Amino acid sequence: MTLQTIKKSDNSKVLLGKSLAELTAWVEEHGQPAYRGKQLYQWLYQKGARSLLDISVFPKKWREEMADYPLGRSTIHYRSVAADATRKYLLRLGDGLIIEAVGIPTSKRLTVCVSSQVGCPMDCDFCATGKGGFTRNLKAYEIVDQVLTVQEDFQQRVSNVVFMGMGEPMANIDEVVAAVKSLNQDVGIGARSLTVSTVGIPGKIQQLAQHQLQIVLAVSLHASNQALREQLIPSAKKYTLDNLLDECRDYVQVTGRRVTFEYVLLAGVNDLSENARELVQCLKGFQAHVNLIPYNPISEVDYQRPDKRRIQAFTDILEEANIAVSVRYSRGLEADAACGQLRASKI
Known part of the structure; x- marks a missing residue:
């Protein structure tokens, strides 16, 4: 050969x-x-x-x-920089396919949002990535490469990695786990500075728990009841909210690690006071943290971001129930690099 x-x-x-x-x-x-x-x-x-x-x-x-022996590095196909200094990268893989990665700098850290798949099979209604369909899983080295590419471009050591780019990490769990271990052991990023996000696939959170990784697990709920979740996340029809939460409880028991719950706020859809109260009931018994993410617009759908008054009212209900909560306004909005906006094109 x-x-x-x-x-x-x-x-x-x-x-x-x-x-x-x-x-x-x-x-x-x-x-x-x-x-x-x-x-x-x-x-x-x-x-x-x-x-x-x-x-x-x-x-x-x-x-x-040995010059032609492949190291496994991508090339930067396109790069954009938002007003807040967030950088979005379109990376060309060895087979010519394009993925996105995002570098998010602050005064104290550099976070990289990595993709785990080319496209995404989950087709969440409010997310741009799923609108383009699914092509293939990424290999572990293609995930690690994203971090090294951003680190090189910023000329700054990466401190945190979030698996919140293109794709559903749990649909590619073997390569994601391999990438997590390499980022920790080889690149030198602390395990607790690595976050893997999922909307939930039956059995996969339990499978992840068996690896006993000290990472952060972020579970994307985005709804406070089963009917609403099915409206927003098609895969929820086969994996109910109750089953997902049961698997999260098992994860906590096996790993001793707290679960973070992600909740995109869509004006008039899932941001009502009754939704907040339902969410409180869902999370009873969890030592959990909730990240509220005001919606980031995409062209394919007409969802709207709630106003600050509605966001605060939702937050207040969770806090009154002693649930740890924070509001995460995504960086990189102007460059289409924010949460839910990633797609493998410049447009």
């Missing part, structure tokens, strides 16, 4: 995403001493090498011989 064939067809040969032990075995397999495994590891994860040619500590002749 030629290097060119490997590059196009065999994702297992990509170097990014491999552990130090795996990279050490790889360099030895290709005629280099074991200590070069650590050098390769450092150049991949700390220095962001995009080609073996970049790794100046390797012998020049060997670099040239």
Whole structure:
């Protein structure tokens, strides 16, 4: 098999995403001493090498011989910058497909919102990503690459990663778990600074719990009752709100970790006082935190963002019930980089 064939067809040969032990075995397999495994590891994860040619500590002749061996890095197809300094990236993968990643800077941290799939199969009614359909799952290295690309572009170390970009992470759980472990162990991002978000797929939250990761699990409810959830999230017809919450309780029991619940506020749809009171009943017994996300507009539907008075009234009801709650106004709105706005196009 030629290097060119490997590059196009065999994702297992990509170097990014491999552990130090795996990279050490790889360099030895290709005629280099074991200590070069650590050098390769450092150049991949700390220095962001995009080609073996970049790794100046390797012998020049060997670099040239191995120049076409795939590291697994994407290229920036398009980048936009919002007024709040949030950067949205369209990244071209090895097979030519496009995904989005978002870099969100603050004074103290740099958060990267990563995609886990090309497109999304969940088709939530208020979200732009699902409107474009689903193409394929991402490999773990393609997820890790997003973080390294944003880190390189900002010239700043990434402190937090949220799996809230394109796709449903639990529909790609094996690769997502592998990416989480690599981001933690190889890139050096603390497990509790990694957040995996899901609208819920039967059995997948329990499967995630078995890995005993110290990550943050964020569950997207977006509705306070089953009928409303089915209206907003088509998959809810096969996975009821009660079943989802039961699985979340099991997750807490197995991991000892608190669950964060995400709730997009849609004016006149799910932001009424009665919805807030229903949500309180749903979350009884949880040591939970609720993130309220005022809706970010997309062109395909005519939902509206509630006004601040309605948002505050909803918040007050949760607080009176002693539920920890925060309102998250998404960054990057002007660049279509906010929550629910991601799609694989410039438009």
